[in-house]
Structures are given as structure tokens and as C-alpha cells.
Amino acid sequence: QVQLVESGGGLVQAGGSLRLSCAASGRTFGSYAMGWFRQAPGKEREFVSVISWSGSNTYYGDSVKGRFTISRDNAKNTVYLQMNGLKPEDTAVYYCAVANSRWARSVSEYRYWGQGTQVTVSS
Secondary structure, rough: OOOEEEOOOOEEEEOEEEEEEEEEEEOOOOOOOEEEEEOOOOOOOOEEEOOOOOOOOOOOOOOOOOOOEEEOOOOOEEEEEEEOOHHHHHOOOEEEEEEEEEEEEHHHHHHEEOOOEEEEEEE
């Protein structure tokens, strides 16, 4: 059974940093893109970032570009999201996901999802 478990969320003041981790188990995902999405109350799930299967390509949503960094360790089946310069509008539940292919940027292209971790940024 495939499981994705996020950790690292919490409450932080504006301007602070958090590092999210997502550990995958049940199979290896070294051949697939992994991504981070977020969802705030009353809003649709939003793309945050994706990293290719090799880790050599990354892409970020406009709202986080220059502040967030995605990385992965295939040996550990883990993907990370370093979040710096956090803003109150970054408050959301953050989800990691594994894509159906080596590169994917839309929700529909992701097959496996974690349960989410809450990130709250106070002003």
C-alpha cells in the first residue's frame, strides 16, 4: 500500500521559515515527478512546486517563486519543501503528491497524495 506522510508544518510568524518533508513508502518513486500543492479554506487546491524524477528540473508557482525550494532524495524516497520568507497568505494545508509521469504540474496528473500538513503564518 502506498503511503505519503508529510511533516514539518506548524505555526510561524511572517518572514519565518519552515521545512516540509514527505516520506513515501510502499513503492519507490524514483521514476516519477513529485510535487507540493496547498489548499486554503474555501479555495481550490493550488500548485506550489514540482521536481522531476531525477531532481534536475524544478518549477514553482508564481506566488512562491524565489521563496520556496523543492528538493528530493530518491534514496530515502523523500521530497522536501524549504519555505522562506513566509507570508500570511501562505497559510494552508500543504500536500505532497506523486505524479503519473516524470513531469507534471496539474492536480489531475498526480496519482498518490499525502494527508496534508497545516502551515499557519501569523502577521
